[in-house]
Amino acid sequence: xxxxxxxxxxxxxxxxxxxxxxxxxxxxxxxxxxxxxxxxxxxxxxxxxxxxxxxxxxxxxxxxxxxxxxxxxxxxxxxxxxxxxxxxxxxxxxxxxxxxxxxxxxxxxxx
Amino acid sequence: xxxxxxxxxxxxxxxxxxxxxxxxxxxxxxxxxxxxxxxxxxxxxxxxxxxxxxxxxxxxxxxxxxxxxxxxxxxxxxxxxxxxxxxxxxxxxxxxxxxxxxxxxxxxxxxxxxxxxxx
Numbered sequence: 761x762x763x764x765x766x767x768x769x770x771x772x773x774x775x776x777x778x779x780x781x782x783x784x785x786x787x788x789x790x791x792x793x794x795x796x797x798x799x800x801x802x803x804x805x806x807x808x809x810x811x812x813x814x815x816x817x818x819x820x821x822x823x824x825x826x827x828x829x830x831x832x833x834x835x836x837x838x839x840x841x842x843x844x845x846x847x848x849x850x851x852x853x854x855x856x857x858x859x860x861x862x863x864x865x866x867x868x869x870x871x
Numbered sequence: 872x873x874x875x876x877x878x879x880x881x882x883x884x885x886x887x888x889x890x891x892x893x894x895x896x897x898x899x900x901x902x903x904x905x906x907x908x909x910x911x912x913x914x915x916x917x918x919x920x921x922x923x924x925x926x927x928x929x930x931x932x933x934x935x936x937x938x939x940x941x942x943x944x945x946x947x948x949x950x951x952x953x954x955x956x957x958x959x960x961x962x963x964x965x966x967x968x969x970x971x972x973x974x975x976x977x978x979x980x981x982x983x984x985x986x987x988x989x990x
Contacts, residue, residue, distance in 0.1 A: 791977050801908075801960055803981040846914065850977055857927060858904060858916040859964075859979060 762787050762851050766862035773837050773869050781832040781865045783847035788825050790852055793859065794832050797844040806832070806845075837869045873897075875982035877963050883988045884953055892948040892985045896965030903946050904966070904979060905938060909959040917961075920946065953989045960984040 763786035848859035
């Protein structure tokens with residue numbers, strides 16, 4: 761299956777700072793999701809972004825499928841942004857099947 | 872309901888006992904997935920149901936694990952003779968019918984999970 765690598769594994773920020781999280785794939789992808797896992801373990805959908813750029817408030821994401829990476833931008837971070845951020849994608853040959861997840865980026869935002 | 876629901880939210884069991892975990896997908900979603908999240912192991916795929924097709928069981932770690940999906944809706948994941956290494960959070964996800972024009976849409980929505988502890 762597709763290999764998904766996320767960086768950095770850990771990120772500590774002061775409230776108000778900006779950050780960029782990266783997701784690299786071993787193969788090109790037809791679709792991709794970014795999730796935020798909150799302290800209660802719930803996976804919250806952030807973006808479904810097969811290609812291009814999307815924005816939702818302080819968050820935005822860009823996927824360059826042909827170069828096998830995606831970026832998640834968090835601007836003016838808040839303490840409520842803390843948690844683990846995951847990216848995930850299916851195998852190119854199994855577009856509707858299971859997702860392969862990265863190990864996540866643990867984000868801690870201090871007040 | 873509005874989202875994927877799972878029950879129970881927490882389950883503590885003794886080694887060797889059987890457990891059943893339940894998932895109610897979002898109404899109208901045709902595909903259902905089970906994943907588990909273990910400490911230090913990340914998120915692992917277990918099984919995938921799509922409509923009336925044979926399920927993709929390629930992620931089930933052993934024959935102690937099985938799952939059913941009745942009537943194309945609710946799913947039950949059963950773990951027989953539980954072991955301590957089965958302790959994990961079991962997550963269920965569902966996906967709507969995929970075809971949207973020429974695009975195949977595979978956005979999965981996750982439930983809150985069942986935290987299983989095997990003593």
